[in-house]
Amino acid sequence: MVTQLRLTFEVLTPLYLGGADQSAELRAPSLKGGLRFWWRTLNPIPAKREKNDPRDGLAKKEARIFGGAGAGQGQAPFLLTVAKPLAGKGVWDDSLVRRFDVRGNNGLPQNGLRYLGYPFPMQDKEREKQNKSRRTCIAASQQFELVLLFPREPSLPVRRGLAAAIWLLGHLGGAGSRARRGFGSLALIDWTGPWEEMKQLPLLHPMATPERWLDKYDQVRRVLADWFIDEAKEEVGHPHFGPETKLILGETGHAKSDWAACLNEMGLAMQRFRQLSQPDYGAVKNHLQGRGLLERTPERASFGLPLTFRYRSLGGKSGTLVSKEGDRHGSLLHLRPTLINGRLYPLYLRLAGAVPGLDTPGRVRGWPDPLPPLTVNAMDRFLEQLKGVTRHG
Secondary structure, three states, rough: OOOOEEEEEEEEEOEEOEOOOOOOOOOOHHHHHHHHHHHHOOOOOOOOOOOOOOOOOHHHHHHHOOOOOOOEEOOOOOOOEEEOOOOOEEEOOHHHHHHHOOOOOOOOOOOHHHOOHHHHHHHHHHHHHHOOOOOEEEEEOEEEEEEEOOOOOHHHHHHHHHHHHHHHHHHHOOOOOOOOOOEEEEEEEEEEOHHHHHHHOOOOOOOHHHHHHHHHHHHHHHHHHHHHHOOOOOOOOOOOOOOOOOEEOOOOOOEEEHHHHHHHHHHHHHHHHHOOOHHHHHHHHHHHOOOOOOOOOOHHHHHHEEEEEEOOOOOOOEEEEEEEEOOOOOOOEEEEEEEOOOEEEEEEEOOOOEOOOOOOOOEOOOOOHHHHOOOOOOOOOOOOOOOOOOEEE
16 A cells, blocks of 8 residues: 655755756755755664674665665665645845845954855856856745655654654755755645654644744654664764754744844854954964964864865965865754744754764865864854753753
8 A cells, every 4th residue: 555745845045956057956866865864863873783783783774764775775665756846946146145244343244144155156156157057046935845655554663764854854954055054944844644653743833932842842852762762872973863962042033034134143153153263264374384284173173074264365275174084074063044933043953973173183185194183172162152042962
């Protein structure tokens, strides 16, 4: 018997998702990848188990739900399709962004929206040089539907895993470029299906106040902890819900149509905090000029790698910090608006896991030797000075 789930999402902030030409379109594989990510946050288990451990590793468990390329893994037990594509597209609107230009007490220009979306105008300039049209995005306030079809009745682990991943994507996550910095934020508006597990995870956007949202969030977290409690005892590097997890919800809401103000509020908080860390900027510049090599990984690496410092005084030369193990180590910190009673509230989520630059030391791209780990976790210091209601774990 075929089982069907129908999911309705609303795009809260511009969604930069597309194919090779970067033209905006909803892509089922990318959305499925988002579900994988949030499923993993509830499964902090090693990729492989010891030979005498009867439990499966992360890859085998994940393949049973999402499919895999490994031996004997095969396809996912469901087909995901976009049932109601979106039509409304937009582009980076610099006139909108300029509304938020200010100058800080330190005399430096500040703009939280531009800070969070800095790659987009740079990409447009590069595309203009190549005689290409500007990159398009899926505009905010639109809704779309996803359909999940199961040819056979799924098992309990599959039902729980998918229900949890869908709920987390629609309350804490997003899709596309800069999703961890507020763009492409999604709200799960409605879902229908025959699973009892869905009833145990209530949708939170109708909650009357942020306090009620947080109370319901705590209830959902307890359900998820019960579903995944055996695996939550493990310690691994990938982002997950663990003892270090922290959620901060802002107390002031914005109209849905004013998503830019909500993003600007969050971006401005981060930009102002980072501008206080000027020694990083100067230390990397001296390193590039050979005036004094870096003694350790700069503290701002804890927000995620790669991290690029650009210097106009050096003719546009830049220095990029990357992970010791590769070019990228994604941030544990997710910023996004969340929908509560028709308004958008700033939400900051810090997942547990390996901290960039601390648990995985960085290096300067082009230089062979890794740097010693940072001594100050700037990401956690940033969260400590935020104002709002905090929930742990």
